[in-house]
Amino acid sequence: xxxxxxxxxxxxxxxxxxxxxxxxxxxxxxxxxxxxxxxxxxxxxxxxxxxxxxxxxxxxxxxxxxxxxxxxxxxxxxxxxxxxxxxxxxxxxxxxxxxxxxxxxxxxxxxxxxxxxxxxxxxxxxxxxxxxxxxxxxxxxxxxxxxxxxxxxxxxxxxxxxxxxxxxxxxxxxxxxxxxxxxxxxxxxxxxxxxxxxxxxxxxxxxxxxxxxxxxxxxxxxxxxxxxxxxxxxxxxxxxxxxxxxxxxxxxxxxxxxxxxxxxxxx
Ligand SMILES: [Zn+2]
Numbered sequence: 001x002x003x004x005x006x007x008x009x010x011x012x013x014x015x016x017x018x019x020x021x022x023x024x025x026x027x028x029x030x031x032x033x034x035x036x037x038x039x040x041x042x043x044x045x046x047x048x049x050x051x052x053x054x055x056x057x058x059x060x061x062x063x064x065x066x067x068x069x070x071x072x073x074x075x076x077x078x079x080x081x082x083x084x085x086x087x088x089x090x091x092x093x094x095x096x097x098x099x100x101x102x103x104x105x106x107x108x109x110x111x112x113x114x115x116x117x118x119x120x121x122x123x124x125x126x127x128x129x130x131x132x133x134x135x136x137x138x139x140x141x142x143x144x145x146x147x148x149x150x151x152x153x154x155x156x157x158x159x160x161x162x163x164x165x166x167x168x169x170x171x172x173x174x175x176x177x178x179x180x181x182x183x184x185x186x187x188x189x190x191x192x193x194x195x196x197x198x199x200x201x202x203x204x205x206x207x208x209x210x211x212x213x214x215x216x217x218x219x220x221x222x223x224x225x226x227x228x229x230x231x232x233x234x235x236x237x238x239x240x241x242x243x244x245x246x247x248x249x250x251x252x253x254x255x256x257x258x259x260x261x262x263x264x265x266x267x
Contacts, residue, residue, distance in 0.1 A: 003028055007039040009098060010075065010087055012219035014105060016138030018212050019096040021066050029065035029096075032073070039075065042112050044103045045083040049112075052085065053078060068092050070099075105136035109222075116229040119236075124150050128225070131218075140214030145206055147221045152202075154228050155180055158187045177202045189227045199224060 003025050004013060013019075021029075036054055043050040052075040070090045077083030085108070088100035109132045117125040131146035155177075162184055163169060169183050181188060181196040192199070201209075201217060209217070 003096075006032060006037060008219065010073070010085075011039060011041045011105075011108070012223075013098060014135040014138055014140070014143070014215045014218055015098055015101060017097065017140075017215040021091070021094045021096055023066070025096075026065045038078075041085075042108045043077045043079070043083050044107050044111065046077060046079055047111060050083075051078040052076065066091065066094055101136075106133045109136075113226070116226075116233065119229055119232060120150070124153060132222070135215065135218045135222075138215065140211040140218070141206060141209070143218055144209070144214035144221070147218065147225065148202055148206070151221055151225055154225065155184060158184045158228075161187050176200065189231045192224055192227055 001020065003009070003019060003021075009019070038054070039052050040049065041052050042048070043052075054073075054075055068091055070088065073087045073089065075085050075087075086100075086102050087098055090097050090099050110129060113125075113128060113132075116128075120128065127146045128150055131143045131150070133143075134146070135143035159169065159172060159180075172180065172183060175183065178196045178200045181193055181199060185193045198220060202221065206214075
């Protein structure tokens with residue numbers, strides 16, 4: 001399996017996710033020490049998304065990129081160089097692991113998710129918070145179990161929306177996750193529908209997945225949840241804007257009608 005991108009490893013993968021290194025990865029690890037890069041993420045100082053740049057301060061080129069060692073990587077916020085995020089890595093027995101991060105993954109994820117708290121409701125919002133906290137500490141199965149439940153309840157919410165509009169979906173309860181996503185495609189984000197085969201893994205029981213597999217899947221499921229919540233938020237905002245515009249148009253139309261029937265336009 002190829003290594004995830006550096007952006008994923010730094011910003012998405014939970015701590016202690018073991019990444020098996022192949023001989024071909026030696027070049028990739030060397031590039032990390034040479035190439036400049038930038039990534040999009042949440043800055044806890046700015047309290048906003050930002051572009052992070054690499055900081056070359058702690059870089060070095062190891063003799064054996066895949067040999068046992070530990071190293072640090074820093075990235076800094078494009079708005080202010082003192083806003084840094086520090087990552088610690090260990091390579092042991094050809095396995096790469098992120099073993100430390102400050103600010104923590106939870107610190108960087110949770111503020112961003114605040115805006116979805118209302119849509120999720122208190123129970124699911126608390127579960128999402130807990131899932132991120134557990135994953136940030138390398139607890140794979142526990143964090144994944146929460147995410148899966150949130151994902152399934154979100155599908156159930158959207159099923160209700162589809163059925164309220166178009167009538168019952170035949171056989172929904174017996175469907176696999178991919179099929180459920182297809183059945184709900186009119187109300188789910190397009191990217192989720194397009195990648196539904198990836199989410200097929202959610203049909204697997206928790207007992208079928210290892211701790212490490214759960215950690216690798218975690219960011220993918222979290223992204224799916226955020227994608228759904230974000231689309232719902234944007235749609236809701238648009239509906240509210242349209243309703244507000246309609247109200248203003250109605251008011252203007254009424255004023256014009258009154259003016260035409262002899263009243264004063266400004267009254
Ligand atoms: Zn910043």
